Amino acid sequence: MTALLEVRGVTKSYGGVEVLRGVDLVVTPGEIHGLIGANGAGKSTLIDILCGQNRQDAGEIVLRDRTLTGSPGRRSRSGLARTFQQPQVSAALTVAENISLGLAGQELAGLPRILGRLARDILTPHRSVDPRVVAAAEAVGLDRLDRLVGSLSFGEMRLVEVARALVGSPSLMLLDEPFPGVGDRGLDATLAALRRLRAAEHSVLLVDHNVDVVLGLVDRVSLLVKGVIAFVGTPAECQRSEVFRSVYLGERVR
Amino acid sequence: MIDRLRRAAFSGSSVALVLVVLGLLYAGSSAYRQELAILALTYAFLAVGMYLPLALTGQLSLAYNAYFAIGAYAVVIWSNETTSASLYAVPVAVAVSMAAALALGLATVRLTGFHLAVSTLLFGIAVRQWILSEDELTGGVLGLGGVRPPELFGWVPDRDAMVVLGALALWTICVAIGRARRTSVGVALRAQQDAPAAAAAAGFPPRVSSLLTLTVGAGVATLGGCFFAYLNGFVLPDSFTVSVAFLVLFMPVLGGLRTPWGAFLGAVLVICFTEAFTFLKGPGALTFGALTLLALALAPAGLLGLLAAGSDRIGERLRRRRGPAQPADHPTDEKKVVSA
Ligand SMILES: Nc1ncnc2c1ncn2[C@@H]1O[C@H](COP(=O)(O)OP(=O)(O)O)[C@@H](O)[C@H]1O
Ligand SMILES: [Mg+2]
Numbered sequence A: 001m002t003a004l005l006e007v008r009g010v011t012k013s014y015g016g017v018e019v020l021r022g023v024d025l026v027v028t029p030g031e032i033h034g035l036i037g038a039n040g041a042g043k044s045t046l047i048d049i050l051c052g053q054n055r056q057d058a059g060e061i062v063l064r065d066r067t068l069t070g071s072p073g074r075r076s077r078s079g080l081a082r083t084f085q086q087p088q089v090s091a092a093l094t095v096a097e098n099i100s101l102g103l104a105g106q107e108l109a110g111l112p113r114i115l116g117r118l119a120r121d122i123l124t125p126h127r128s129v130d131p132r133v134v135a136a137a138e139a140v141g142l143d144r145l146d147r148l149v150g151s152l153s154f155g156e157m158r159l160v161e162v163a164r165a166l167v168g169s170p171s172l173m174l175l176d177e178p179f180p181g182v183g184d185r186g187l188d189a190t191l192a193a194l195r196r197l198r199a200a201e202h203s204v205l206l207v208d209h210n211v212d213v214v215l216g217l218v219d220r221v222s223l224l225v226k227g228v229i230a231f232v233g234t235p236a237e238c239q240r241s242e243v244f245r246s247v248y249l250g251e252r253v254r
Numbered sequence B: 001m002i003d004r005l006r007r008a009a010f011s012g013s014s015v016a017l018v019l020v021v022l023g024l025l026y027a028g029s030s031a032y033r034q035e036l037a038i039l040a041l042t043y044a045f046l047a048v049g050m051y052l053p054l055a056l057t058g059q060l061s062l063a064y065n066a067y068f069a070i071g072a073y074a075v076v077i078w079s080n081e082t083t084s085a086s087l088y089a090v091p092v093a094v095a096v097s098m099a100a101a102l103a104l105g106l107a108t109v110r111l112t113g114f115h116l117a118v119s120t121l122l123f124g125i126a127v128r129q130w131i132l133s134e135d136e137l138t139g140g141v142l143g144l145g146g147v148r149p150p151e152l153f154g155w156v157p158d159r160d161a162m163v164v165l166g167a168l169a170l171w172t173i174c175v176a177i178g179r180a181r182r183t184s185v186g187v188a189l190r191a192q193q194d195a196p197a198a199a200a201a202a203g204f205p206p207r208v209s210s211l212l213t214l215t216v217g218a219g220v221a222t223l224g225g226c227f228f229a230y231l232n233g234f235v236l237p238d239s240f241t242v243s244v245a246f247l248v249l250f251m252p253v254l255g256g257l258r259t260p261w262g263a264f265l266g267a268v269l270v271i272c273f274t275e276a277f278t279f280l281k282g283p284g285a286l287t288f289g290a291l292t293l294l295a296l297a298l299a300p301a302g303l304l305g306l307l308a309a310g311s312d313r314i315g316e317r318l319r320r321r322r323g324p325a326q327p328a329d330h331p332t333d334e335k336k337v338v339s340a
Helices: A043-051 A072-077 A095-107 A111-123 A131-139 A154-166 A183-199 A211-217 A235-240 A242-253 B002-009 B012-027 B031-057 B064-081 B086-107 B113-133 B159-180 B184-191 B196-201 B206-232 B243-255 B260-276 B284-298 B302-322
Strands: A005-014 A017-027 A032-037 A058-063 A080-082 A172-176 A203-207 A220-225 A228-233
Touching: A005 A043, A017 A032, A017 A043, A017 A228, A032 A043, A032 A183, A032 A211, A043 A072, A043 A080, A043 A172, A043 A203, A072 A080, A072 A095, A072 B196, A080 A154, A095 A131, A095 A154, A095 B184, A095 B196, A111 B159, A111 B184, A131 A154, A131 A183, A154 A172, A154 A183, A172 A183, A183 A203, A183 A211, A211 A235, A220 A242, A228 A235, A228 A242, A235 A242, B002 B302, B012 B031, B012 B159, B012 B260, B012 B302, B031 B064, B031 B159, B031 B184, B031 B206, B031 B243, B031 B260, B064 B086, B064 B113, B064 B206, B064 B243, B086 B113, B086 B206, B113 B243, B159 B206, B159 B260, B184 B196, B184 B206, B196 B206, B243 B260, B243 B284, B243 B302, B260 B284, B260 B302, B284 B302
Parallel strands: A032 A203, A032 A220, A080 A172, A172 A203
Antiparallel strands: A005 A017, A005 A058, A220 A228
């Protein structure tokens, strides 16, 4: 089984506090991989590092046998897409425009191409929404794409983010706690969309607090404790694991 | 159908067209009024230039008196110091301004708020100081004349033709900006303000977006300077004080930041209140200040925003009269992407 993503010994500290202390993680093609851990364990930090929004102190990230470096834009073009724990959507843009940002990430690279595309779109403006955007919105159960995102509920903003990550059909999608606030319909739609991604041999790294949802969806799960991955296994193995049960139950009690 | 007509009638471009026609009627054959109309068009270039960074990426640059001056002085200096066609001064001026804006942006630590406002303000002051001190080249306080009229493929347009050409150029720029806002690049630029990390993931890190709009905005404003110099035939340093930048700042805000036409409308209004309405002469600036505050309180989306909202309300009423069979579409925002 070849790895799609391989995280090797990633460390990160903030002002002397070591948040990540050598994280190793493997995501295989067509896998939904759960990443769970207590609040402040460093899950969002890890995703930021994977996407280039933050830089690791040490360690290596390998995507399809190539070391992943460079700007967030470059990493989008290598097939990464993400959502943010605190939704990063533009209130002044419509739903469709926000979602289409996920395509821009893949299609706009280099000044010549950007200028060429801009000139073409100015000379021949297209008035209809890109069908891929419509499909991505449908996939998460969003309609009325001409609404301004500023008028949406928090949960709907989350769905816009998921759709924006979905729209470019990324080979690895990183979801940072996408479920709180989205409601039952949004949850079902998102889960279905993730399963379809998996069926198309794309992978997902899913961070969430709701361990029941995570275990019901993922193929494997990694447990981040005190800056290292303390346990990796299938949901069935989780139930039997001493480490997992102690941490998971400990967290539940707290 | 009716909806589309209504939206077209209330759109920024129709308002601009009405303003141009009114401006021409107003100017008539009075030399003074013509000058005001030319000034309004000049300021409209500056306002649209300021609109770009202000509305798209949220940058407040105050160097607009400098870009204005670069355009005007480039034309007059080119006319005096070279023998090549006067029109070549335009691309040179635009290139100089854009290079200056880019350099200024690169040298500024943070391209937001205080940092940018201070560095651009200083640049505006510095350019004016330079004009005053380099009197060999610029004529210093006395200004400089001798602008050679532009020549287009052997044709030398007269004053009226130049005004029409200037208006057409601005028109084209506004249409292009209005369309650019909705392209994928425009969307990525606009996302920068409240979703910088998402914009960065889309390949547009905030700094790049800001530099882009600041630079292009400077270029557009410079065209206003060229236009101004061609029509006046001479330039005076007093036209380029820092107060120009503050006056220009009101324009896009007053007109509405939703479309570049708002900047155009704002420019005309500002000239009306500060120059044309002679009955306001004494308290003109004060009245203008008070009116701006009032307008912003009543219409935070600017006058065009108010107009669009009014138009939508009319549409809503028409729809209701026609009966509820019509599926409600959502005309609340004119910059929306029409759904397939
Ligand atoms: N920019 C930062 N500066 C300092 N500390 C930070 C910063 N970002 C995150 N942290 C700290 O790093 C730890 C991990 O944060 P985070 O990755 O958000 O955790 P999680 O997503 O697992 O809840 C937390 O203790 C947080 O306080
Ligand atoms: Mg987090």
